[in-house]
Amino acid sequence: MASNQDTSRKRKNKGSVDNNSKRKKKHLDVKKLGQQLLSSRAHINNLPLLLNLLNPSSNSTPEFILESIISLQSFFTPLFPQLPPSSAKPTEDPESIYLTWVRSKFDEFVQFLIQLSVSPTLAEEDLREVVVDTLMECVKDGNSGKFHSSVYHKFIHTMVYSIEEADTLLNLLASKYFKYIDVCYFTYISLEKIIRTLDVNQGSAIPLPDVNLTTCLFKCSGEILIHNIYHVISKIPPFEQPGDTTEFEMWNASGVFTKDSKAETKKIKGTEEKHGKVKKSSNDVPSSAIISKKMKLKFSKAWMSFLILPLPIDVYKEVLVTLHQAVIPYLSNPILLCDFLTRSYDIGGVISVMSLSSLFILMTEHGLEYPNLYVKLYALLQPSIFIAKHRAKFFQLLDSCLKSPLLPAYLAASFAKKLSRLALTAPPSGGLVITALIHNLLRRHPSINCLVHQEEKDQTAKDDSGIKPGIDHFNNEETDLLKTNALRSSLWEIDTLRHHYCPPVSRFVLSLENDLTVRSKTTEVVVKDFSSGSYATIFRDEMRRRVKQVPLAFYKAIPSSLFSESDFVGWTFQSEEKKQ
Template structure:
């Protein structure tokens, strides 16, 4: 063994000399790199070629791409058959020479993996095809690096580096999404890694920072700001496709056939893609139902850990927009979102509008009780809501929330009166939505039809024309809406926009007779604007066109009889008189 070690030292020194010569001669031949790989694969005597090949994977080096590809190919071919024999990274070698050798090879394999991660995230790697090769090699190490099982530790290092990267990794995320997120075990371990990372993040680091401090922190190499970390986590977790609802004879596709989804509940009716050729491929795979259950648990933990972070306002809005479709249906217990959504709804403004969709789903489908819903919903009825980006969805949800026939009369009257007051200031498209909402309220709740024609016994109030409705009151019990009337809607009969004046006539029908009337589809008016109204008007076929007819062609804009006592004369005539 001593002769082998001395021989290794000589080769190491010789290899070091060769390496220094290569640094002096950047125009070295590709055949030299290929020869190093062939020698490494041919005999253990050339084991010192291993660190030499690793040198070509340095992201800071300026070696040609052919050197990089050749080194990756040789190193992957060397490590793959040895992985099942190598000890873990944390194990300590014994005095046995074979143990020392395997421990040293293991350390070089860990170095190889680290080089692949750095290369994959390096901004100097401009070629997408080369980045894809590096990514594929890294995922092959993940696939078989743990004695043939999914190597979660390597994958966690990769996800951790991806989250903490200060450079854009859109290409890498696209590769993950298109090539690897289709595998159920890759998604599973991605959720686990993201949950670990979010749990270890310092909340103070993720707080919104001043622009100056954020820019300064981003300039530090390898140091990502708190906001950037949150954005990176959201970018990854939002790219993971949700778990499909598979049928009884469906198959889940796996990147590694053994590991996390093996032998917890034996089944002979399920197979998982990727287990071909493995012993017990049918009996040692758990059922699809159990896989779905395990995935939901990890999905829920990852998302709930992420939502506890202080989200930047742009990320906050993106999450709220997609939460009801991309998250709630796949949570193990959707009620877990109760605190997040109620806090979001209490913020007010556009955030409340965006949180309403998910909150409505929790209330109607999952039994959430939220007594303050109508009070907060009433407070959202401001003129600005009629020009908000998400107004269409809001008005549809508002109509759905007011649909229950069990609503008390004072509540329905308060909403009808608040909406009618807004009709005086909103654009014509908003007036159309308001008329549709009030039409449905009067039809659903006959007890508030008295607002259409209110008879007041108090003569002083009638004579003075005072409206008892208090528009500034936030308590729906104290608005006095039931003592008021919808006089604001009556003013819309003479609205300058013809569609508004025509549509308001629908409220003249007897809406208490439900069999003779139907509800108005609010979605047909919720996304209206000046442009949509104009397009609808120019498409209408006008039956009668008003014409101006004169027996004598007029010579002036106004006739003398229009303004009695006034004399109109031209400047030319007045100058002649002077």
């Protein structure tokens, strides 16, 4: 029995040794094919053999793929300046026929590299990085020394439609190539083309002529496509504004931004010569101003095309959160976002809160007129706003929107009353920020100071509307700011905060009581200090606070009940034990 086991074990070991020896022999054969190809044209037939090893359907091992890539890249790189365009037809000259055939094999090489970059069978990430680097080298020099935009577009198209490897490829591009201005430039162009031909309703890819979609598994839903496009467009770093010392780094400086009109180039260069800022370049690279203008144009087209798509709700929220910082400053004409932002603002709820930042920038910095801003802003004042994720930014923008001294008294009074009414149901952190907001409103708009203490003129008669004296005239359900009757009311809700159960709220209200009477010695409250408050922040502040006086109670005798009999005359309290 033992001898049989030893025999089988020896056979297995012998089989594994044979497989390793065969693999090493084949690896040497592949390496030899590459050496022969590089040595002489007589071995040109080795070119198709090496290309077949890169075919994803051939199931080649990583060692064979790597060796083939190294040999083929070494073969094609010296021939780049001689290769004709892909669409060129060969002449009767044997050299022309040869170069045209080599060009077709180079296109096949690029196609296999693109397919390998997204192939889920390529388990080794280092090998995938080699594939991407080789592909980008072809993009750099494979078009007679110019940036090969068509190859790069196929690569971006493939990456966007990839199901599994899009994030991996995007991380590689972002870490190594998105620092080059020309790579970002052509990425925007590719994204715009993809979005323009995207069929999100059908949820399927529109194939490119030289890309095998079936092999690369590109059947994915429209929602996944939009997610992938957003991940790419949001990963591209913002380009710097041109300055005196701005020098853009390029992956390939030849022929990228050279399609500018002569008049435009002459005009910008003339301005630079006037100020002595012209810098000559050996590669005839245009000035930073021209490059920046071109980048803004492509950036704007890509983003505006993307925002037209039916964005999933998670992408929609991410876009709204970053739009005012990552997009608006770099658009050629930010006012183009007005339709997108006003539609978002009209949705209501958290979407309106998230779109307010960008809309506020368009109104204050780019001259957008939006008459319904305050009506929609007033409608957002709901109890749920105090637990919203982006409440801190909302309260700061609310304070900024109510800052203008030109606001009519009825509008300022309506916001003050709406906020004070919310103070009755808001958490303690909400009471703090509401007090700060109302305090600033009263300081900015003296015409509504009557809300601080307003008494009825006639305590016995009814007013013209039939409301009895002592009843608040403010209509909390009214959406028309002109009809809320806020100016006929008072801020009695804030007075109740003086007796709030949370000590920080009552202390804050008491500390601001004298501010309105001594305006010259006080300033507005910084809402930012209270906008992000919560139970946790209040608790931490109370724990750090030094207490000077501690309330104590002394009893001559230990009390036997919660209430004494003198507190409730005529009542007696007996415990259950005495009854028994």
